[in-house]
Amino acid sequence: MLKTMMKNFEHKLLNKKMQEKMSISFSMVIRLMIACLIVAIVGLTYVSSKLKTFYQSSYNNVALAHSSYGNLQEGAKNLLHACLISDPEIVESRLALADTCFDKMKQELIDLKKTSFADKSVFDAMDGDTEVIDALIVQFREFSRQNDIENAFIVYSQQMLSYFADISANITTIEEVEAENAAAMYKASQITKYICIVILVMAGVLSILLGRNVSAILSKALNSSTSELQAASVQMASGNFDVSINYTSEDELGGLADAMRNMVDTTHAVVSDAGRMLSGLAEGDFTVQTEMEEKYIGIYETLKNAMQNLKVRLSETIQGIGDVADQVNTGATQLAQSAQHLAEGATEQAGAIEELTAQVENVTDMTKDSAAETQKAAESIEMIADEAMQGQEEVYRLIDAMDRINSTSKEIENIITDIEDIASQTNLLSLNASIEAARAGEAGRGFAVVADQIGNLAASSAQSAVHTRELIAKALEEVTDGSRITMNTAEVLKKVLSSMDGIKENAKNSSEGSKKQAEMMKEILSGIEQISSVIQTNSAMAQQTSATSEELTSQSETLNSMVSAFKTNAS
Numbered sequence: 001m002l003k004t005m006m007k008n009f010e011h012k013l014l015n016k017k018m019q020e021k022m023s024i025s026f027s028m029v030i031r032l033m034i035a036c037l038i039v040a041i042v043g044l045t046y047v048s049s050k051l052k053t054f055y056q057s058s059y060n061n062v063a064l065a066h067s068s069y070g071n072l073q074e075g076a077k078n079l080l081h082a083c084l085i086s087d088p089e090i091v092e093s094r095l096a097l098a099d100t101c102f103d104k105m106k107q108e109l110i111d112l113k114k115t116s117f118a119d120k121s122v123f124d125a126m127d128g129d130t131e132v133i134d135a136l137i138v139q140f141r142e143f144s145r146q147n148d149i150e151n152a153f154i155v156y157s158q159q160m161l162s163y164f165a166d167i168s169a170n171i172t173t174i175e176e177v178e179a180e181n182a183a184a185m186y187k188a189s190q191i192t193k194y195i196c197i198v199i200l201v202m203a204g205v206l207s208i209l210l211g212r213n214v215s216a217i218l219s220k221a222l223n224s225s226t227s228e229l230q231a232a233s234v235q236m237a238s239g240n241f242d243v244s245i246n247y248t249s250e251d252e253l254g255g256l257a258d259a260m261r262n263m264v265d266t267t268h269a270v271v272s273d274a275g276r277m278l279s280g281l282a283e284g285d286f287t288v289q290t291e292m293e294e295k296y297i298g299i300y301e302t303l304k305n306a307m308q309n310l311k312v313r314l315s316e317t318i319q320g321i322g323d324v325a326d327q328v329n330t331g332a333t334q335l336a337q338s339a340q341h342l343a344e345g346a347t348e349q350a351g352a353i354e355e356l357t358a359q360v361e362n363v364t365d366m367t368k369d370s371a372a373e374t375q376k377a378a379e380s381i382e383m384i385a386d387e388a389m390q391g392q393e394e395v396y397r398l399i400d401a402m403d404r405i406n407s408t409s410k411e412i413e414n415i416i417t418d419i420e421d422i423a424s425q426t427n428l429l430s431l432n433a434s435i436e437a438a439r440a441g442e443a444g445r446g447f448a449v450v451a452d453q454i455g456n457l458a459a460s461s462a463q464s465a466v467h468t469r470e471l472i473a474k475a476l477e478e479v480t481d482g483s484r485i486t487m488n489t490a491e492v493l494k495k496v497l498s499s500m501d502g503i504k505e506n507a508k509n510s511s512e513g514s515k516k517q518a519e520m521m522k523e524i525l526s527g528i529e530q531i532s533s534v535i536q537t538n539s540a541m542a543q544q545t546s547a548t549s550e551e552l553t554s555q556s557e558t559l560n561s562m563v564s565a566f567k568t569n570a571s
Helices: 002-013 018-084 088-115 120-145 149-237 252-282 299-388 393-488 493-563
Strands: none
Touching: 018 088, 018 120, 018 149, 088 120, 120 149, 149 252, 252 299, 299 393, 299 493, 393 493
């Protein structure tokens, strides 16, 4: 029967959705659980009813019968004590206790009569016996109070004891009936309990068997599909999309199999197409296009867009590299030409500096001679001043010396004119050097500083030459005045002598100025030598720059040949 039910259940689950399969299985288990629950509730209700009846009826009745029997015995015992004792007080207390015990017994018999399963005739007989006992107790009480122990004992032993025995026998009968009924109820409840336990155990075993079979059916339905899908998933996880999925069904696993088949087909097509496009890009062909636009959906569209962006970016980059290579080639050619011109100009400047150096050396020698002559003139003026003190004859010698001074001063003036020309040419050369240094850019920055120093030295030389010219002019004026005074009159010799101090001071200043000019010309010569060194360095750097430019031109041509190997949309 169970096998037939399981076959029907399996056939019912065939081609059902997973949710419907689980719902049917869950519904079947719930029904079985509800059936077991109903059986358990019914059994427990029955057992509870029996136990309730047992406790509220039979068990209580047995207790009431036992209690009434005890009260009967206690009342009879107190009556016996009352008829054997002569003390009135004790007799009254015993009679009171006996009345209390009999009242309790009567009330318990009334309660017992309501719920007892014994025959009603038993209770009727006990009612009659209690009425007779009540009447006998009245007689017994009168004999006891009168201290008539004999009659009281006769009433007790000959009349009351037989009724006590009847009532006791009836109570025992009731107790036995109630005990039997209680035992029967307890036995029935125990049987019901065991039946419920057996039913629940059978229901549990049936539930276990049914659950196992349901689980086996579901496992069989799932394993037949999940094993193939799992194997296909493992292959796809390892990168193998050449898999076949044959499972078909109308449930969710069938839909999953269809989705996996579509995924395998789409992924295989996309990977193949993407590999073809990337191979084209690797070979330098940036015009390659996809052959299955419709396959790139979802996340595959992101892959397609990424490859398109990569193709565009690489194409633009290659084109940009080609443009930059052309610009580098053009710039390198221009740089080589400029460096060649700069090297030639530096060579010409080096020649000009050599000529300037020779001229400055000549001027320096002339300045040294001028300084020596000026020193001699100062010494001569001192000698003239000393000899003028000696007399008129010395005046003529002074005139001759003044003539020599005049002639020498004119020569110094010519030398100063040459110095001014040299300073002007040096200043012009410094300006040309600054212009060439500016054209040389970063490499000519040191050369520009030296050119500025040469310009400053030239300006200082010009100022010194002007100052020297002024001093010489002033000296010539003084010499001329002295000669005129000397020739005109000897009487003004004192005046001449008095002015000789000024002439001597001027000669001294002229000598010191000549010395300074000589030192400045040395500095100019040193600056020109530095300029010559810088120009030679610039010439070497220009030649090196020209060689580097030629090498850069060669490299840019190589880069152009490499870029031309790529095939872009623009090309």
